[in-house]
Every structure is written in C-alpha cells, then in structure tokens.
Amino acid sequence: MRAEARALALVAAGGAAGAGLRALLSAWWPASADSLPTTTLLVNLSGAFLLGLLHGWLDGRLGERPAAPGPTQGEPGSAQDSAPLPQPVAVPSGSTLRLLLGTGLLGGFTTHSTFSLEALRLLEQAPALGGTYLLGSFTGGLLLAAVGLWAGASLVAAVRQGVA
Numbered sequence: 001m002r003a004e005a006r007a008l009a010l011v012a013a014g015g016a017a018g019a020g021l022r023a024l025l026s027a028w029w030p031a032s033a034d035s036l037p038t039t040t041l042l043v044n045l046s047g048a049f050l051l052g053l054l055h056g057w058l059d060g061r062l063g064e065r066p067a068a069p070g071p072t073q074g075e076p077g078s079a080q081d082s083a084p085l086p087q088p089v090a091v092p093s094g095s096t097l098r099l100l101l102g103t104g105l106l107g108g109f110t111t112h113s114t115f116s117l118e119a120l121r122l123l124e125q126a127p128a129l130g131g132t133y134l135l136g137s138f139t140g141g142l143l144l145a146a147v148g149l150w151a152g153a154s155l156v157a158a159v160r161q162g163v164a
Contacts, residue, residue, distance in 0.1 A: 007099050014104020022109050034125050036133060037118040040111060044137060047110035049144035054102055056152020062094045 022043055031037040115137060123130030 010096060010099040011104040011107075014100040014106075015108035016104075018105040018108025018110075020108075022111060031118070033121060036129060037115075037122070040114050040118055041133065041137060041140075044110050044112075044115055045140050045144050047106050048141040049148040051102055051106045051110075052145035052148020052150075053152045054097070054106070054148075056149035057155055058094045058097060058152070059149075060153045060156030 025043060026039050029039045031039055119130055119134050119137070122133055
C-alpha cells in the first residue's frame with residue numbers, strides 16, 4: 001500500500017472509532033439546550049489530556065525530544081547519553097500511532113465544531129454560563145494537554161530508569 005493511502009486508512013479508521021465513541025457518549029448523556037454541555041466538555045478535556053499523553057510518550061520514546069527535564073546534553077543521564085527504550089516487535093512506529101490514535105481516534109473523538117455551536121447557543125441563553133464554558137474549555141484543555149505531555153514524558157523517563 002502506498003504511504004499516502006496507508007496514512008489515510010489509519011486516520012479514517014481511527015477517526016471512525018473516535019467519532020463513534022463520541023456519538024455514543026452524547027447519546028448516553030445528552031445535554032439540554034439551556035445547560036452546560038458536559039459531555040462535549042468532558043470529551044474535549046479528556047481528548048486534550050490523551051493527545052498530550054500520546055505525544056509526550058511518543059516524543060520521549062522515540063528520542064525526538066528530551067523525555068523529561070534533567071541533565072543537560074552530554075552529561076551522564078542526558079537524552080543524548082540514554083539508550084533507546086527496548087521495544088517489542090509488535091509496537092507500531094511513532095508515525096503510525098500518531099496517525100491512528102492522534103489524528104484519527106482523538107481527532108474524531110474531540111469536537112471543535114460541536115463545542116463552538118454549543119458555546120454560541122449557551123452564550124445567547126445564559127451569557128455567564130456560556131462565558132464560563134468557553135473559559136473553562138480553553139483553559140482546561142491547555143492545562144490538561146500540558147499535564148498529558150508531562151505525564152507521557154515522565155512515563156518514558158520512569159521506564160528508562162526501571163521505575164515503571
């Protein structure tokens with residue numbers, strides 16, 4: 001399979017699964033028009049954390065960035081000095097995981113368009129709640145993405161040190 005077709009297939013498969021999961025959650029916990037859209041909020045916040053976690057883990061695992069703050073390059077224990085993590089043969093490459101899980105699954109799971117429409121409707125009906133929803137979504141998403149990046153990098157560092 002050509003690389004472009006393979007990449008498209010990975011994103012489509014992950015996206016279908018992520019969108020399906022989001023639709024299922026929305027059907028189980030629908031939001032009323034005049035209340036906080038908690039399902040969309042939780043989906044987007046958990047997606048931000050999970051995407052950060054995935055990228056933090058992949059960046060550290062693949063040595064694209066230092067796994068965690070520590071010694072400077074060249075010192076014992078630095079990213080330059082550390083050996084790559086032992087990988088089982090069955091672990092897909094970083095680009096495969098980014099496409100399937102990051103762009104596909106989590107891209108399909110999270111939803112900016114639904115968030116935008118719900119925020120607009122909420123701002124019209126309950127401005128204070130709508131403003132809180134916007135601020136909480138953006139701030140929480142940024143914070144959880146940062147925590148996810150840190151957690152992923154910390155996981156790799158712990159595995160490298162034999163802690164996990």
